[in-house]
Amino acid sequence: MILTFHEGACIRAQAGDTTLVFGPISKDSKNFKPTNFGADVAFIPLNHPDMNGAEEAGRGEKQPFIISGPGEYEIKDITVAGFSAGSRYGGEPRINTVYSVHFDGMSLLYLGALGDLDLPSDVLEMDSPDVLIVPIVGNGALNPAEAQKLAVKLEAKIIIPILYDEKSLKQLLKETGEDVKAVDKLTLKPRDLAGKENEVVVLSS
Secondary structure, three states, X not given: OEEEEOOOOOEEEEEOOEEEEEOOOOOOOOOXXXXXXXXXXXXXXXXXXXXXXXXXXXXXXXXXXXXXXXXXXXXXXXXXXXXXXXXOHHHOOEEEXXXXXXXXXXXXXXXXXXXXXXXXXXXXXXXXXXXXXXXXXXXXXXXXXXXXXXXXXXXXXXXXXXXXXXXXXXXXXXXXXXXXXXXXXXXXXXXXXXXXXXXXXXXXX
């Protein structure tokens, strides 16, 4: 699986000829550049132009299967569970869907613009995620200290921050005691996860 970051809360996960996009950016976003690649599945965490641009993730005949709320889904050999959680992203209370996705032999937990440390008990009772994708910028989503606290609670193997700026990233790395250089992409196989615990990987956009 190859993970790349495309600004805001937008993460692309690819394995073989399957592409997933989490939090695709709409052309109506005032904060980030719209998503500009085709995907097979688009995950919408929150109804906000910064992360509801499913139509930007279609290319010609390749139009994504759109998942935009809680529930259980199976597409190809991907299993998904979506859970409703809270956020104040954009300054008002919103429903934010947290997605647990099994893809390419690994588990991803994508938190979108989560603003609430109290995750549904179903999420807390699941096996520890291999990859935790977590917002850290504050402003209605989790701040670095909260993100770190949640990552430790969930016992994530790898933590990928989204919705970050220089200041929040610096603070997260201080919280985790890590000194990490940003990389363009993260290539992961299940065996690469052995022995990892709360390891921060910063993806540059």
